[in-house]
Amino acid sequence: MSTEQILSSDGIPLEISLKKAERKNKIKAMLLVAPLFLFILITYLMPIGDMLFRSIDDRMITSKLPNTFAALAKWDGKELPDEATYEAFYKDFYPLAIAKESGKLYQRLNYEKSGFSSGLKKTNRKIKKFEKGNYKEQFMATHKIWNNVEYWVALKNTAPKWSYAKYLKGVDLKLDPDRNIVQMPENRKIYKTLWLRTLKVAFFVTIFCFILSYPIAHLLATLPMKYSNLLMICVLLPFWTSLLVRTSSWMVLLQQQGPINDLIVMLGLTADNARPELMYNVVGTFVAMTQILLPFMVLPLYSVMKTISPSLMRAGKSLGGTPFVAFRKIYFPLTVPGIGAGSLLVFILAVGYYITPALVGGASGSLISNTIAYHMKSSLDWAFASALGAMLLTGVLVIYWLYNKLVGIDNIKLG
Amino acid sequence: MSKNNEFVKFDNVDKSYDGKILVVKGLQLDIAEGEFVTMLGPSGSGKTTCLMMLAGFETPTHGEIYLDGNPISNIPPHKRGIGMVFQNYALFPHMTVYENLAFPLRVRKIPKDEADKKIDKALSMVSLQGFEARMPMQLSGGQQQRVAVARSLVFDPQVVLMDEPLGALDKNLRESMQYEIKHIHESIGVTVVYVTHDQTEALTMSSRIAVFNDGKVQQLSSPDELYERPVNSFVAEFIGENNTFDGTVSDITGDTCKVKLINGTEILAKPISVKSKGEKTTVSLRPERALINPEDKMDNNYKGKIKEVIYHGDHTRVRINLLENDQFILKIPNSTSNLDIKLGNDINVGWNIKDSRALDPK
Numbered sequence: 042m043s044t045e046q047i048l049s050s051d052g053i054p055l056e057i058s059l060k061k062a063e064r065k066n067k068i069k070a071m072l073l074v075a076p077l078f079l080f081i082l083i084t085y086l087m088p089i090g091d092m093l094f095r096s097i098d099d100r101m102i103t104s105k106l107p108n109t110f111a112a113l114a115k116w117d118g119k120e121l122p123d124e125a126t127y128e129a130f131y132k133d134f135y136p137l138a139i140a141k142e143s144g145k146l147y148q149r150l151n152y153e154k155s156g157f158s159s160g161l162k163k164t165n166r167k168i169k170k171f172e173k174g175n176y177k178e179q180f181m182a183t184h185k186i187w188n189n190v191e192y193w194v195a196l197k198n199t200a201p202k203w204s205y206a207k208y209l210k211g212v213d214l215k216l217d218p219d220r221n222i223v224q225m226p227e228n229r230k231i232y233k234t235l236w237l238r239t240l241k242v243a244f245f246v247t248i249f250c251f252i253l254s255y256p257i258a259h260l261l262a263t264l265p266m267k268y269s270n271l272l273m274i275c276v277l278l279p280f281w282t283s284l285l286v287r288t289s290s291w292m293v294l295l296q297q298q299g300p301i302n303d304l305i306v307m308l309g310l311t312a313d314n315a316r317p318e319l320m321y322n323v324v325g326t327f328v329a330m331t332q333i334l335l336p337f338m339v340l341p342l343y344s345v346m347k348t349i350s351p352s353l354m355r356a357g358k359s360l361g362g363t364p365f366v367a368f369r370k371i372y373f374p375l376t377v378p379g380i381g382a383g384s385l386l387v388f389i390l391a392v393g394y395y396i397t398p399a400l401v402g403g404a405s406g407s408l409i410s411n412t413i414a415y416h417m418k419s420s421l422d423w424a425f426a427s428a429l430g431a432m433l434l435t436g437v438l439v440i441y442w443l444y445n446k447l448v449g450i451d452n453i454k455l456g
Numbered sequence: 457m458s459k460n461n462e463f464v465k466f467d468n469v470d471k472s473y474d475g476k477i478l479v480v481k482g483l484q485l486d487i488a489e490g491e492f493v494t495m496l497g498p499s500g501s502g503k504t505t506c507l508m509m510l511a512g513f514e515t516p517t518h519g520e521i522y523l524d525g526n527p528i529s530n531i532p533p534h535k536r537g538i539g540m541v542f543q544n545y546a547l548f549p550h551m552t553v554y555e556n557l558a559f560p561l562r563v564r565k566i567p568k569d570e571a572d573k574k575i576d577k578a579l580s581m582v583s584l585q586g587f588e589a590r591m592p593m594q595l596s597g598g599q600q601q602r603v604a605v606a607r608s609l610v611f612d613p614q615v616v617l618m619d620e621p622l623g624a625l626d627k628n629l630r631e632s633m634q635y636e637i638k639h640i641h642e643s644i645g646v647t648v649v650y651v652t653h654d655q656t657e658a659l660t661m662s663s664r665i666a667v668f669n670d671g672k673v674q675q676l677s678s679p680d681e682l683y684e685r686p687v688n689s690f691v692a693e694f695i696g697e698n699n700t701f702d703g704t705v706s707d708i709t710g711d712t713c714k715v716k717l718i719n720g721t722e723i724l725a726k727p728i729s730v731k732s733k734g735e736k737t738t739v740s741l742r743p744e745r746a747l748i749n750p751e752d753k754m755d756n757n758y759k760g761k762i763k764e765v766i767y768h769g770d771h772t773r774v775r776i777n778l779l780e781n782d783q784f785i786l787k788i789p790n791s792t793s794n795l796d797i798k799l800g801n802d803i804n805v806g807w808n809i810k811d812s813r814a815l816d817p818k
Contacts, residue, residue, distance in 0.1 A: 361611065
């Protein structure tokens with residue numbers, strides 16, 4: 042192919058003059074989207090970046106105990122460290138104790154090994170009366186953690202500025218004193234169960250939503266206008282109602298003395314004194330989340346079904362397919378983009394759902410997001426909360442990627 | 457093989473959707489085996505409803521439809537073995553051309569090699585070999601239409617129904633498809649019931665045409681019969697162009713009647729739906745049957761003033777005021793170039809009794 046340059050009438054290469062002509066429009070377009078871009082940058086991308094950063098950031102302790110870590114770098118970790126190390130720790134800890142800045146240190150080190158908090162608190166009180174020299178003995182007299190080589194190993198392990206320990210903890214793994222990745226002790230494994238429960242709940246909520254939505258969406262798409270509008274309002278009305286109101290209504294309905302339990306007793310399915318627990322367990326989570334997420338399945342399905350011409354089903358039947366065959370071979374495959382969009386939407390929303398499981402889920406129905414909230418608000422282990430959040434985000438992206446591989450994201454139709 | 461003249465039979469069929477209005481009224485229609493019958497009529501005349509009843513998507517409110525002698529009202533559509541071409545083709549968009557054609561064969565459990573032969577034959581019939589792997593969206597409107605035709609024929613149905621299949625195509629393509637469908641029908645001899653509101657299409661393709669209006673068949677006859685000898689003024693008006701004169705029968709003897717127009721002139725016409733003196737009537741006359749400046753003596757001869765001249769290439773359309781009807785149209789072939797056709801001129805117009813038909817009053 043010839044690459045001869047085409048010139049516009051004033052002698053400038055066509056490509057350049059075209060770019061020039063389009064530049065103005067491009068700038069205008071960019072200015073129009075700039076506010077949204079800045080908004081997303083400030084309120085969405087930067088917080089997410091900060092969260093990812095926080096989950097691996099371990100610089101606080103490194104900066105507070107510089108002398109100690111310098112001294113520990115040469116230590117082999119087999120026996121208690123030498124006098125110089127104790128002295129280095131004294132040099133680091135004494136100013137913190139005087140300035141009352143040692144609080145963060147207790148918390149951070151206690152995550153590493155429990156016992157640190159009480160030991161450091163006691164040391165904090167006594168360190169002001171330490172005499173010069175012979176620090177090792179004085180420390181050992183203050184609290185028993187200073188006699189224990191394991192605490193020193195734990196302290197040394199906090200030296201690196203960056204740490205992925207929070208991620209290991211999120212999947213019930215930890216670093217042993219020799220920095221090998223090992224399983225958590227059986228009685229402290231809670232996160233794997235939580236992850237599995239979250240996936241299970243999200244999966245079944247998606248399935249339930251699909252089963253309930255498909256016929257409704259079909260009705261919506263095929264009924265005459267005046268009925269379908271009414272039905273549409275019935276679908277959308279809960280959608281417009283506050284999430285909190287809906288969840289609270291479910292609490293009213295599902296409680297042990299609530300109408301649903303009354304009905305079960307009235308129908309004689311159980312005795313009055315053996316009313317089933319419908320709330321504060323996984324059942325409540327399923328019921329409430331399915332109802333709340335239903336519109337997210339109905340709407341994509343509806344918008345896809347609306348585009349399927351009724352003559353296709355007729356064609357299928359006139360060509361000899363039974364109604365079932367015509368449905369399975371023609372109608373159903375054509376709704377797959379809607380099913381994909383709805384399922385992806387419901388699943389991703391369900392995986393990160395917070396309010397509903399928090400209110401009706403109880404202990405057995407709480408999900409990963411409830412744990413994240415707990416670490417944000419109660420245990421104040423923000424690094425761990427960030428790590429869990431980042432893992433959730435990664436999980437959602439992986440699902441999205443898998444979906445794209447299997448079905449193709451351009452097969453999605455939201456309307 | 458003797459032809460069954462009542463291969464498809466509508467026997468006194470009524471259809472109402474809402475219990476108030478009859479969309480189809482007492483329909484009586486026989487279609488012979490191998491025939492190409494067109495249901496022609498304005499929208500809302502009940503023609504599509506008839507087709508849907510035959511296909512099985514609507515049930516008659518009263519009466520019965522017979523296919524090859526068997527009543528079919530209680531047979532679901534998928535067991536009727538009737539092929540159908542839909543208005544918007546209704547090709548399955550998620551299947552290739554091959555899969556679209558294979559669908560009716562697969563549901564009939566026809567072995568693959570036999571099915572492949574049938575598909576190949578059907579595609580060659582519409583000259584679309586080599587398009588098996590295409591998706592419907594990758595085809596042009598005309599090609600999609602051919603696939604739809606091939607799909608409706610691939611399983612050798614007894615009857616093929618076509619519901620305005622050419623409505624979405626442009627004029628030229630529509631014309632060539634008309635011939636193509638006609639040739640396919642001739643070559644395989646399948647019975648075709650075709651619905652359209654386009655009268656040229658109906659005239660081009662059909663062996664017989666059923667003109668529908670108001671839920672009833674107004675006339676069922678061959679295209680030439682329909683055009684030359686309409687039995688009532690609706691058919692005369694609907695098929696082709698038509699000049700009309702309203703008046704009253706003043707005399708009637710055998711094959712001739714005198715019709716007195718409002719201005720008092722009496723013209724001669726052939727009585728079709730009038731029987732006695734004093735009846736109101738509308739006389740219908742095809743534009744091409746009225747000649748200007750006739751040399752031979754004609755039964756009716758009048759002078760009219762030219763109101764409008766429109767050049768149409770192969771002919772010229774002239775609108776004149778004749779006997780106080782200023783919508784009287786003449787079609788003059790362009791070979792007669794020396795005629796004095798100018799706006800405002802007076803010209804002589806003449807026509808014969810057999811071409812002016814006294815029909816029911818409008």
